[in-house]
Amino acid sequence: MAEEGSGTPHLLFGDQLGPHFVDAARGGPHQDAPLLMIESKSVFRRRRFHRAKAHLVLSAMRHRAAELGGRVRYVRAETYRQGLREAVGDTRVTVHHPTSHAAHAFVRGLPSVRVLPARGFLVTHDEFRIWADGHGTKHLRQEDFYRWVRQTHDLLMDGDGPAGGRWNLDHDNRQPPPRGAEDLGVPAPYRPRESDIDAEVRADLDRWARDGDVEFVGEDAPRGFPATRREALAALRRFVEHRLATFGAHEDAILSADATMSHSLLSSSLNLGLLHPAECVERAEARWRSGDAPLNSAEGFVRQIAGWREFVWHVYWYFGEQYRASNTLRHHEPLPGWFNQLSSQGTEANCLTHTLDQVRSTGWTHHIPRLMILGSFALQRGWEPRAVTDWFHRSFVDGYDWVMVPNVVGMSQYADGGRMTTKPYTSGGAYINRMSDFCGSCRYKPSVRVGEDACPFTAGYWNLLHRHRDRFERNARMSQAVRGLDRLRDLEALLEQERDRRD
Structure with missing residues (x-):
């Protein structure tokens, strides 16, 4: 044309x-x-x-x-x-x-x-459609797509094979937090300075709220994320030079006193279009090739952007507008008011209290609290997935429709029945106990399912498996967990406890 x-x-x-x-x-x-x-x-x-x-x-x-x-x-x-x-x-x-x-x-x-045509992504719509159609299945897997992107864009490759001999270094990137540590001891992430424009924005938002034109949730602290290309480049530079090296190993870990760990905090800049994904992954690869960052950290970061972010963008368009209404598990419970208000007063679970407080004050938390605390809690309680998607969209500074529909409908709530993931991402309290420092000071015990000390995640996990036993026992990655229901001596008490909670 x-x-x-x-x-x-x-x-x-x-x-x-x-x-x-x-x-x-x-x-x-x-x-x-x-x-x-x-x-x-x-x-x-x-x-x-x-x-x-x-x-x-x-x-x-x-x-x-x-x-x-x-x-x-x-x-x-x-x-x-x-x-x-x-x-x-x-x-x-x-x-x-x-x-x-x-x-x-x-x-x-x-x-x-x-x-x-769309911009701001590595793969075009036509290229993804050809790749997806070539799989001849209604199930698309991020790992297959990720390897294809690595090959076609020559990212972290040694000839025709992956650098280091493995495509995925997840196994090296799932270490729990250092025992007894309050933080990872790494340099802080980049934080911008506000300008006169920020003062003008804050005054306008104050007026809108005061006049009743618009209602907000959460707090407007000093702006914590880049609003300009210059700021975004400074944030990228600080991450790759000072934080990337320690990113990989504890990528999935949580420390209550260290909200950012070694995460990049670049998602909002990418999603505003201030950064291009190519410049992010290329700088990370260059840092590894120069010997300044280990391969597992570079690969973990590249996978987040060239793998998962890219995959989510294309799944959103490939599956179409009707995808957001998926509700295979038929979950219809409404979100409680305290959750909608980002109020930690509705729960005594330390992990959930801490995470909601962080979201309320910053509009951000990293991917594991989002998935394994907020999302898992919603899934276990059968909250309506479309409402959960909307909540994530509204509550996070990096939340957009294309981001949250696949991430929440597909991955977090398993509402699509496995079209983009192989299993529901949920767990009992044992996982949270292993990967965080929340449980030691919590009034609930991660190993307890029934009674006043029962961890809501442990009880919720087994209740979820019981509610959907027929479906999950046919899932190869879930069948062993489902069989564990038969070994629970307190299953009836657990189910009675769940009925009392719902009533």
């Missing part, structure tokens, strides 16, 4: 903020094209977002507009449709493929908008 003329405006969504979204190469907007950004208040009315997330998104958009100067027209409107009408009327506009089904349907429904 012919390139649009230099006068054709190009729309930038609020998660398309990096230079690769305005680069004219490879069919992007014309290098002289005027740019348009729309700040829509209706987005924040639609969901009760975390205050820190709303702040980060608006700060990033306004910082980008300030950088672009006279090339961009920045419109504040009630809706995107109103903003487009005010800015360009019926003039033809281009936009890169949006990141949600709703936004994509909106721009595709406008006759004056031409949708350009």
Whole structure:
């Protein structure tokens, strides 16, 4: 298709903020094209977002507009449709493929908008479709996709094989936290300094909340995540130079006094489009090849971005809009009010209390508390997966529709029945006890299933297996655990306890 003329405006969504979204190469907007950004208040009315997330998104958009100067027209409107009408009327506009089904349907429904290919990912939609269709199965596996991406993008490869002889170094990256340690003793992650734009954003959010226009949840502490390309690059540089080397071994561990461990905290920058995944994985690989980071750390980080993040993006589009409604386990319990409020007052479980407090104050926690504490708790109690997905979307600074639908529906809640994972990701208290320091000071005992000292995760795990025994005993990765139900002498008491809880 012919390139649009230099006068054709190009729309930038609020998660398309990096230079690769305005680069004219490879069919992007014309290098002289005027740019348009729309700040829509209706987005924040639609969901009760975390205050820190709303702040980060608006700060990033306004910082980008300030950088672009006279090339961009920045419109504040009630809706995107109103903003487009005010800015360009019926003039033809281009936009890169949006990141949600709703936004994509909106721009595709406008006759004056031409949708350009998606950017910000390693694999194109067409490339993924060819790969997925070639598997000839309704089940897609991230590990297969990850190896294919490594090969086709020459990431951590030695000739035709994986560096070090193994594709996946997960076994080396599952060490529990150092015994008795309060933290990993690594340099702190990059933290930005707020600007006058942040003060303006905070004042606007205060006014919206005061006037009753918009409701938020959580706290708006000083902005903790990058809002500009410069800040994002500084965060990437600090991670690869000072934190990557210690990332791998304790990737799945949790310390109550060390919220960030050696994690990169780059997900929000990637999801705002401030960073490109290629530059992240290439810098990590270079650090390993120079001898400054071990292979297991570099591979773990590369797998998070080139494997899992990339896979989730494409699963979201490949499975289609109907995927979000998946509910194979027929879970319909509503989320309790205390959970929706990010209030730790609704539970006495130390791990859950600590995690909710962290989410309330920062809008972030790393992937293991998300999956094995928050998600596992929801799965065990049979909460409606679509509501759980919405909660994660609203509550995390890096949460977007494309991120949370596959991660929550598919991985966390197993609501798709195994279309993208081989088993439910849940456990009893023993796993949390092994991989964290939460249980020692908790009023519950991880080994106890019944009674006042019963760990809610241990009791919840066995109740989940019992409720779905017919399904899980046919799963090769779950069958042994299900057979354990027959060895529980207190199974009836456990089930009675569950009935009392539900009543």
